Amino acid sequence: MPAGxxxxxxxxxxxxxxxxxxxxxxxxxxxxxxxxxSKDTEPYVLPSTGKIATYSVVRVGPSDFMDLVPYVVAVVExxxxxxxxxxxxxxxxxxxxxxxxxxxEFRKVNQVGGHGIIKYGxxxxxxxxxx
Amino acid sequence: xxxxxxxxxxxxxxxxxxxxxxxxxxxAEAALAAIEDxxxxxxxxxxxxxxxxxxxxxQEHLGSLMADYLGQPGLPATRVxxxxxxxxxxxxxxxxxxxxxxxxxxxxxxxxxxxxVGGDGATYALSTAADADYEVxxxxxxxxxxxxxxxxxxxxxxxxxxDLANVAVKNHNHGSMNPAAQYPFEVTVEQVLGSVMVAxxxxxxxxxxxxxxxxxxxxxxxxxxxxxxxxRPLVKIAGVGAATDTIALHQRPDLSWLGSTEKAAKTAxxxxxxxxxxxxxxxxxxxxxxxxxxxxxxxGFVERGKGGAAARDGLxxxxxxxxxNTSGGLKSKGHPVGATGAAQIVEGVTQLRGExxxxxxxGARRGITQNMGGTGGSSVVHxxxxx
Ligand SMILES: [Zn+2]
Numbered sequence: 001m002p003a004g005x006x007x008x009x010x011x012x013x014x015x016x017x018x019x020x021x022x023x024x025x026x027x028x029x030x031x032x033x034x035x036x037x038s039k040d041t042e043p044y045v046l047p048s049t050g051k052i053a054t055y056s057v058v059r060v061g062p063s064d065f066m067d068l069v070p071y072v073v074a075v076v077e078x079x080x081x082x083x084x085x086x087x088x089x090x091x092x093x094x095x096x097x098x099x100x101x102x103x104x105e106f107r108k109v110n111q112v113g114g115h116g117i118i119k120y121g122x123x124x125x126x127x128x129x130x131x
Numbered sequence: 132x133x134x135x136x137x138x139x140x141x142x143x144x145x146x147x148x149x150x151x152x153x154x155x156x157x158x159a160e161a162a163l164a165a166i167e168d169x170x171x172x173x174x175x176x177x178x179x180x181x182x183x184x185x186x187x188x189x190q191e192h193l194g195s196l197m198a199d200y201l202g203q204p205g206l207p208a209t210r211v212x213x214x215x216x217x218x219x220x221x222x223x224x225x226x227x228x229x230x231x232x233x234x235x236x237x238x239x240x241x242x243x244x245x246x247x248v249g250g251d252g253a254t255y256a257l258s259t260a261a262d263a264d265y266e267v268x269x270x271x272x273x274x275x276x277x278x279x280x281x282x283x284x285x286x287x288x289x290x291x292x293x294d295l296a297n298v299a300v301k302n303h304n305h306g307s308m309n310p311a312a313q314y315p316f317e318v319t320v321e322q323v324l325g326s327v328m329v330a331x332x333x334x335x336x337x338x339x340x341x342x343x344x345x346x347x348x349x350x351x352x353x354x355x356x357x358x359x360x361x362x363r364p365l366v367k368i369a370g371v372g373a374a375t376d377t378i379a380l381h382q383r384p385d386l387s388w389l390g391s392t393e394k395a396a397k398t399a400x401x402x403x404x405x406x407x408x409x410x411x412x413x414x415x416x417x418x419x420x421x422x423x424x425x426x427x428x429x430x431g432f433v434e435r436g437k438g439g440a441a442a443r444d445g446l447x448x449x450x451x452x453x454x455x456n457t458s459g460g461l462k463s464k465g466h467p468v469g470a471t472g473a474a475q476i477v478e479g480v481t482q483l484r485g486e487x488x489x490x491x492x493x494g495a496r497r498g499i500t501q502n503m504g505g506t507g508g509s510s511v512v513h514x515x516x517x518x
Contacts, residue, residue, distance in 0.1 A: 008264055029265070054286070054386050056278035057331040058270060062258070063251045065270040073271045075279055075381040083381040085262075086269045093331065098286045109269060121268065 005119065012121040013106060017082065019044035026082045048104040050078035052124070057093045064112050072096050076104070076124050089123040096126075103130045132230040136356030137366045137515070139169025139349035140477040141240075146344035146465040147313040154188045154244040155200045161345035161470075162201055162240050169349035170359050175234040177201075177208040180221030180241030181469035186256035188244045197242075212469075214260035215418060217241055218346065219373075219472025219502030219511030225350050226371050226513075235355055240347030241474070243467035253341050257468070260505040262379040274338055274419065276380055276506045278330040281421035283386040285332070290424065290439030292332050296323035297442035298420035299336050299462055305449060306459020308490040313342050313465030323420075337420040342465030346474035353518075366483045369405070369497070370514035372398030378508040387421075391510035392429035392501055403514040405497065407431035410514075412482055412492045413453060414475035416503040417460040423447075426501055427455060430512075449490060457482060457490045472502030472511060479515045 010016040011029045018030030022038035028046060033039050055074035058065070065071065072088040074096065088096055089107055102124035109119045141164025143149070143157060152160070158179065166174065179193045190196065194208035213220040218241030225239035245253055258267045261276060284290045299318055306312040323336040356365055374394035377383055383390065400406055407430060415430070417423035424438035432453050433441055441447045447455035458464045458478040461471055479498045481487050492498075497516040503509065 012268075053381075054279040054283040056275040056282060056333075057328075058272055058275050059327075059331070060254075060274070060329050061270060061272065062254055068270065071270065073269065073275050073279070075386060085266050085271055085379065085381045098282065119268070 015046040015048060015104065015122060017044045017046050018042065026080060028082055028084055046082055047079040050076050050102060052088070052096060052098055052100040052102060053077040053083055054098060055088065055096050065110050068110065074124055076102055086121070087123045089125050090129060091126055101127055103127070133232060134353035135226050135229045135350050135368045136353050136518070137348050137368060137476065137480050138351050138356050138359050139165040139167070139171070140480045141165030141168055141347045142311050142474060142477050143344055145311050146342050146467065148246045149343040150246065152343065154184055154190055154242060155196055157244060157343060157345040158197050158240060158242040159200045161242070162197070162238055162347040165238065165240070165347035165349050171236055171349065173203060174206070174236045174238040174349060176228055177206055177238045178221040178224045179208065179210050180217035180219070180239070180473060181210055182212060182214050182217050182243060183256050183259060184244065186252070186259065188247055213509045213511070214504030215416070215468040216472055216502045216504035216509045216511050217469040218474065219500065219513070222348060222473055222476055222513065223371050223373055223511055226368055229350050229352055236349065236351045238347060238349050239473060240345060241470035241472060242345035243469040244343050245341045245467060246343050260508070265379050272330060274333050275330040277419040277421055278333045279380065280387045280425065280506065281332055284421060284424065284439070287387070288436035288439065292324060293320055294424065294439035294443055295332070295337055295420040296320040298417060298423045299323045301442045301448050302417060302456050302460040302462040305457050305490055306463025308488065309459045309464055312459045312463050313340055314463050315459070333419055333421070339418045339461035339466035342467040344465055344467035344470050344474070346470045346477050348473060348476050348480070364484050365518040366480050366515055367518050368513055369516045370399035370401070370403030372396060372402070372512045373510065374398070375509045376507050378505060380506045387425055389425050389429040389503070389507040389510065391507050392426055392503060392512070395510040395512040396430050396501070399499070399512040399514045403516070405514065410453065410497055410499050411495045412457060412498045413455045413501065414458060414478050414498070415455055415460070415501045416471070417456055417462050418466060420462070422503070423455065423460070426503070430499065430501060449492065454492050457487065457492060472500070475500035475502055476513060476515065483515060483517050
């Protein structure tokens, strides 16, 4: 795996974020400087539950995602207010709307190129799929 | 700072899939047209706006390339990149070089050669304006990002797919009067809503096209411009503003508010000493129909949430209260990403000189241009007026 992939593993596999010690802002991914001016941040793990803030259905996708089309993508607002972008796994377009509750799970994101490198990360999952 | 005039403008005769014109030829054609229009025999410096010629054409280092092919080897020249706002950013850089007194005559332009790669190559190249690690990694495309902004706007303000389609209808109508437009045909609401869905709720006719094209302007000091203008109306850059926002859409507190456009406009309006009510026409960044709706809200032409009704009610059409995108906009004229911001200024000057033909805004004295990168991660705004 190239370094560009492995260095993002804490965020993508374990939802590791940062929190500003001065103003409490959550940064995902962790940052060296907060907009409040502080450079003092601490590790923080995101909650894995939240709701759909907005979404779309990708019907014309990049070649590396062609086998998934059509797939639902969303901005998810987690329970602590942090937002992030990901796919909504296994969801039919009509099952998703603004406000739909979801849980983030560790999933295969896609398979890249002819050699089939598999990329992993978080995906949002609808309640009916959560065990 | 001293006053800065726009003394020359240039475009390719027509934008589109220009298979017989290379990256360098596209730019040189527009730049030489602008230099000829200005009536000068040289420029002192140059800024070339371009988003990603490396990915589209395998070529970087555009300052050197374009100075050479302009017939001015040795010219100080720099490429400026701010995604789809590269052209506007190039003009802003030239403005400050003239305003500061460092140079008297500066060329600023933009170019993008997008059709040398296939559709998938273009999708990839354009996606680099979004957050590679935290948006694109997950399979999110550019249309999908704007689609998510549209869903937010629709959900909160009742904006409809018909409202979006009406932006395309209006801009294609305007573009039908622009000889340089890539797609100068008219469309109907039914055609837009019946076209292929790209990323719900955006149809293919809600999206701007893939375009080869370039645009250029020549800026100079007001004193020099008075010598050169002759009988023609003299156009000055009255205000300039630029701002950024988070590159990732999800980082923003409001998912359909263009904070960078609001900030850039505030700066430009303050410099010009005017406000939205003083503007006669606008050229804005309608890369997708929803973008124009969000932009006219951020520029202050309509209230927050009311942008959806503007095209439907004729407010932003030629003959309306504030005509928006008389050129046809990115939607009909075409969107060679790095060129777009400079081309908006070409249209602004054309209107202010009274040379816009059938699409002329009667009595146009002051206009605004708004050019935007990514999902609004950067914006550049210019206020132009007749002296
Ligand atoms: Zn802070």
